Amino acid sequence: MEASLKEIDDMIVHEKMQAAWESQTEVWAEGRADGIEPEIIAEAAICFAMQETIRLLGEQGAEALLESLRERILAGEFSPNRTIQ
16 A cells, blocks of 8 residues: 555654654763763753744744643653553
8 A cells, every 4th residue: 555645744754853863862972971961951952942943933833832842741741751551
């Protein structure tokens, strides 16, 4: 069965997300190796991401992203001890 365009787009987005995740993991490890505390790395990453999001999507777009992330946080999506059922 041939994949639909949406399925192909979803796969591309997933692959890009994986590549971005791997890049972030490497940068995080480099920062830790340089003695930077995790909370400082996290705050810097979030601030940079928000600045870029506002540049690309504007303040309303950034606010929408933050609201989406808030809902995902409250749902436990990012919790390290999360169990998938």
